[in-house]
Amino acid sequence: MVPYIAVFLAFVVYPVGYGIWLGSDVSKYHTLLEDPVYPRAVINTLIYLAVGVNLKLFLALLISGFFMRREWWVKILLLIFILPWAVPGIPTFISFHWMLNGQWGLINNFIWNLFQVDGPPWLDRGDLAMGSVIVCYIWKWTPFWTVIFLAGRMSIPRELYEAADVDGATGIGRFTNVTFPLLSNLYLVCTLLSTIWALGDFNIVHFVSGGGPALTTHVLATLGIRDAFELGDPRLGMAVVISALPLLIPLVILLMRRLAKGEVRI
Amino acid sequence: MIARHRLNRRMSELGAMLFAVVLLIWTLTPLYNMALISVQEKEDVFATNVWPPAPTLDSFRAVVDESYWLLANFWGQMTNSFFIGVAVCFLTLAIGSLTSFAIGRMRIRFGWLLSNAALVTYVIPMSFLAIPFYGIMRKYGLADNPWSVIAVEVTFATPYAIFIFTQYGSSIPHELDEAARIDGASPPQIFFRIYLPLMAPALVAIGTYALLLAWNEYLYAFLLLSSDSTITVPVALGKFLNSDEAPWNYLMAAAIIYALPPLAVYYMFRRRMSSGLTMGGVKG
Numbered sequence: 265m266v267p268y269i270a271v272f273l274a275f276v277v278y279p280v281g282y283g284i285w286l287g288s289d290v291s292k293y294h295t296l297l298e299d300p301v302y303p304r305a306v307i308n309t310l311i312y313l314a315v316g317v318n319l320k321l322f323l324a325l326l327i328s329g330f331f332m333r334r335e336w337w338v339k340i341l342l343l344i345f346i347l348p349w350a351v352p353g354i355p356t357f358i359s360f361h362w363m364l365n366g367q368w369g370l371i372n373n374f375i376w377n378l379f380q381v382d383g384p385p386w387l388d389r390g391d392l393a394m395g396s397v398i399v400c401y402i403w404k405w406t407p408f409w410t411v412i413f414l415a416g417r418m419s420i421p422r423e424l425y426e427a428a429d430v431d432g433a434t435g436i437g438r439f440t441n442v443t444f445p446l447l448s449n450l451y452l453v454c455t456l457l458s459t460i461w462a463l464g465d466f467n468i469v470h471f472v473s474g475g476g477p478a479l480t481t482h483v484l485a486t487l488g489i490r491d492a493f494e495l496g497d498p499r500l501g502m503a504v505v506i507s508a509l510p511l512l513i514p515l516v517i518l519l520m521r522r523l524a525k526g527e528v529r530i
Numbered sequence: 531m532i533a534r535h536r537l538n539r540r541m542s543e544l545g546a547m548l549f550a551v552v553l554l555i556w557t558l559t560p561l562y563n564m565a566l567i568s569v570q571e572k573e574d575v576f577a578t579n580v581w582p583p584a585p586t587l588d589s590f591r592a593v594v595d596e597s598y599w600l601l602a603n604f605w606g607q608m609t610n611s612f613f614i615g616v617a618v619c620f621l622t623l624a625i626g627s628l629t630s631f632a633i634g635r636m637r638i639r640f641g642w643l644l645s646n647a648a649l650v651t652y653v654i655p656m657s658f659l660a661i662p663f664y665g666i667m668r669k670y671g672l673a674d675n676p677w678s679v680i681a682v683e684v685t686f687a688t689p690y691a692i693f694i695f696t697q698y699g700s701s702i703p704h705e706l707d708e709a710a711r712i713d714g715a716s717p718p719q720i721f722f723r724i725y726l727p728l729m730a731p732a733l734v735a736i737g738t739y740a741l742l743l744a745w746n747e748y749l750y751a752f753l754l755l756s757s758d759s760t761i762t763v764p765v766a767l768g769k770f771l772n773s774d775e776a777p778w779n780y781l782m783a784a785a786i787i788y789a790l791p792p793l794a795v796y797y798m799f800r801r802r803m804s805s806g807l808t809m810g811g812v813k814g
Contacts, residue, residue, distance in 0.1 A: 489657070
């Protein structure tokens with residue numbers, strides 16, 4: 265109890281306060297707005313969240329349905345499928361970085377061996393690099409959310425499906441009338457939670473594209489660190505982070521409300 | 531009618547298998563890429579191979595023997611990662627279980643406020659506090675000290691621990707405490723003799739979570755640790771990536787060795803983890 269309060273004060277309240285103080289310099293926000301990298305980073309962040317999070321959760325929902333099958337090989341496949349989440353992130357992000365190398369990467373080697381043409385330079389074009397980052401994000405996090413949705417699907421009583429069958433529901437009908445309404449609360453909480461987490465995601469962008477080419481794939485989390493440490497301007501970096509708060513705070517409040525209702529527990 | 535039914539089932543099974551193959555390729559390609567590079571000689575890495583022409587374990591030997599200059603302190607860095615992981619795991623469990631005991635069992639005032647505050651910390655992205663933490667750790671005199679990373683990791687892991695422990699602890703009947711109290715047990719005795727043993731499944735789940743969180747941490751270790759003797763393996767891998775010469779086979783071999791312990795831990799505790807991390811799901 266007392267130890268926790270002490271830790272809470274020294275390592276939560278103080279850093280947050282110090283961070284707000286660092287970010288309270290108005291002139292830094294003017295600098296930000298004049299920096300062409302900043303609007304690009306804002307747009308990238310929004311694309312990352314809108315495309316990455318939603319595509320990932322939608323795929324996870326579909327794949328979790330597949331893993332409800334009861335053949336023996338599906339259970340073994342689940343053990344393999346979970347690997348991207350179980351393997352530490354940094355090695356796999358580095359692997360993505362090299363795999364997408366335009367000259368010697370595995371993907372373009374495949375393309376060369378199959379079609380004898382050069383593949384696109386994945387990480388040397390802004391749009392392709394951002395796409396690569398999102399693909400890596402989906403690869404890394406789909407398994408985790410699939411397991412969550414699988415647990416959700418398992419807790420739906422079998423009788424409901426039997427009743428739907430009696431009423432003549434087809435596969436799609438079972439999904440839209442039974443599965444989805446019952447999972448929608450869980451789905452919403454998962455969307456909020458993973459949007460918040462993706463907003464603070466540093467590692468994937470840092471290792472897969474490194475913010476390049478020519479600083480076109482930075483997101484707010486990586487731009488903040490870059491401004492603070494590579495440019496040596498912590499106040500500017502903190503201004504970047506604080507400019508993400510108008511997006512973060514409503515998400516946190518929505519999530520808290522949902523969790524407090526107790527409809528979904530994570 | 532029956533034949534058609536059987537045909538339908540065949541088709542659905544075939545579709546499932548096709549889907550499984552796609553899923554398998556998608557999942558394994560980046561991992562295959564790691565293995566592929568690690569078993570090649572340096573010259574073969576810079577070629578258009580999709581299959582190792584002359585597989586060799588030389589790069590693994592170089593990592594184990596630390597016989598390349600960027601790998602000179604590999605085992606020391608593994609030890610650092612291990613030390614930080616174990617310390618974070620232990621401290622998170624200690625602080626988390628004590629606090630949840632105080633909130634749930636001793637019915638202190640403002641307990642709900644504390645657990646809500648903890649929850650808010652849980653959802654603040656870690657990377658957003660990196661800049662102030664960097665400054666504060668310098669002020670505390672903890673720059674380039676493993677304890678600075680441990681402190682940060684514990685800060686971010688305990689809220690989740692408290693949250694899960696309080697939820698899990700509420701399923702332990704209060705009558706047990708009262709019976710023990712009537713028999714003359716003090717709160718510490720109740721904590722150690724009754725609360726902790728009954729919490730074992732949640733402790734294992736959160737312990738594994740904290741261990742893996744610390745083992746995988748990059749950003750804070752990168753910012754707070756700087757010298758070759760204090761950095762952890764992910765930071766060393768990052769340094770590798772940024773060095774001018776790119777010994778990719780060594781890098782991947784080191785990365786694979788670093789990835790094995792958490793995989794072993796994960797598959798060992800998988801059942802307990804999933805019961806802890808996905809508790810609940812849908813209600814009503």
